[in-house]
Amino acid sequence: MTAFRPMTIRLLAAAATAALALGAATPAAARDLWTKAEAKRWYDAQPWLLGANYAPATAINQLEMWQADTFDPATIDKELGWAEGLGMTTMRVFLHNLLWENDPEGLKKRIDTFLTIAAKHKIKPMFVLFDSCWDPNPVAGKQHPPIPGVHNSGWVQGPGAARLADTAQYGKLEAYVKDIVGSFANDKRVLAWDVWNEPNNEGGGNYKPTPNKKQLVAGLLGKVFDWAQSANPSQPLTSGLWIGDSWDRAETLDAVEKIQIARSDVLSFHDYNWPEKFEQRARQMLSYGRPVICTEYMARGAGSTFDGSLPIAKRLDIGMVNWGFVDGKTQTRLPWDSWKKPYTFDEPTVWFHEVLRADGTPYRQAEADMLRAYSAAPKGVVPSPSRK
Known part of the structure; x- marks a missing residue:
């Protein structure tokens, strides 16, 4: 086990305090950040969190999943039934601000329908409010078909480049967060709120980068936490770290990461590396003394597998949510490099x-x-390997 020096912890606490002072301060009307004891009580009351990042196989992205014309409760019911059969207890599910702007009441009704289906299968979803990955120019309405042979070829960012750069749009973003979180703030069917997926990600794919994106996100992320906290949710807030090697050292964290750590009730992170790196990053996150959930992992071709990561996470009592569930329109069975060399003639090995x-x-x-075996085993207990 890695030992973390008291001085390191004091530096991290100071960095978190500084992040709050630099624009991430909690407004008077908002609930406070949970104490470590409150976060632990919440986590201890949950089953071991096991699940996947979820969109039905019939949806290319979060817009197609939730829009009225393409919302597909029959497929969702079928697939969450499969998840229940695997012992999954949660799903990480992406929303989008455009969905709310165009049809707020319809979106909330469809979220309620989704939660009813999920509860039927004993699954408590974690909802993601914003996302910095893939297409920076989201457009509501009919979505384009998948690009043949390309990984996640239709996924869209939220709020998107235009709204991110235009502070006049922030009122709409605030209303979206407050309405969605506020409407389900005491809904026991909701596990948690992931306020922003990989906020300091430049985007990925072959898309044109968004100018000054990291600086803009650093200026907005604290506000998003403020808005979500102001709804006084009974569920925890989080935003996951995803890049870097020294998450337990305050001096190596960028402005976005400092806000993520300072404002998250429970901590979360992503890791698509070999088991050695996964364990290193997991222990760095645990050093803060809060419950930890890995909200993205499992990329077989990159060395991140169930076999490699799950035993470590189960022993450390870290919740695990892998990327992808059922093969479908997102085409994430294909690797990241398919953006440069599409798999149009052959499937990946x-x-x-x-x-x-x-x-x-x-x-x-x-x-x-x-x-199934890991889900059935008590928290912290790694089941014996099958002898079949």
Whole structure:
């Protein structure tokens, strides 16, 4: 086990305080950041958190998942039934500000329908409010079909480049956050709120980068936490770190990461590396003394697998949410490099993400068996390997 020096912890606490002073201060009307004891009580009351980042196989992105014309409760019910059969207890699900701007009441009704289906399958979702990955120019309405052979070819950022750069739009973003979080603030079917996915990500894919994106996000992220806290949710807030090697050292954190750590009730992170790096990053996150959830992992071709990461996480009592569930329109069975060399003639040798094929059968039966065994075992207990 890695030992963390008291001086390191004091520096991190000072950095968190500084981040709050630099524009991330909690407004008087908002609930406070949970204490470490409050966060622990919440986490101890949950089952071991196991799940996937979820969009139904029929949706190319979060807009297509939730818009009235393409919302697909039958597929959602079928696929969450498969998740229940694997022992999954949560799903990380992306929303979008455009959905609310165009149809706020309809969106809330569809969220309620989704939560009813999820509860039927004993799954408590974590909702993501904003996202810095992939297409920076989201457009509501009919979405384009998947680009053949390309990973996540239709996923969109929220709020998107135009709204991020235009402070006159921030009132709409504030109203979106307050209405959505406020409407479900005491809903026991909701696990948590992930306020911004990989906020300091430049975007990815072949898209044109957003000018001054990191600076703009650093100026907005604290406000998003403010807005979510002002709704006084009974569920925790979080935003996950995803890049870097020294998350337990305040001097290496950028402005966005300092806000993420300072404002998250429970901490979260992403890791798509080999088990050694996963454990290093996991221990760095645990050094803050709060519960930890890994909200993205499992990219087989990059060395991140269920076999490698789950035993470490279970032993450390870290919740685990892998990327992708059922192979479908997101095409994330294909690797990241498909943006440069699309897999239009041959399938990749190994699926990158996804747990199940379109018909619900496991991509790898041993993985499905492992998920069920780990879910059934008590927290902190790594089950013995199957002897089949």
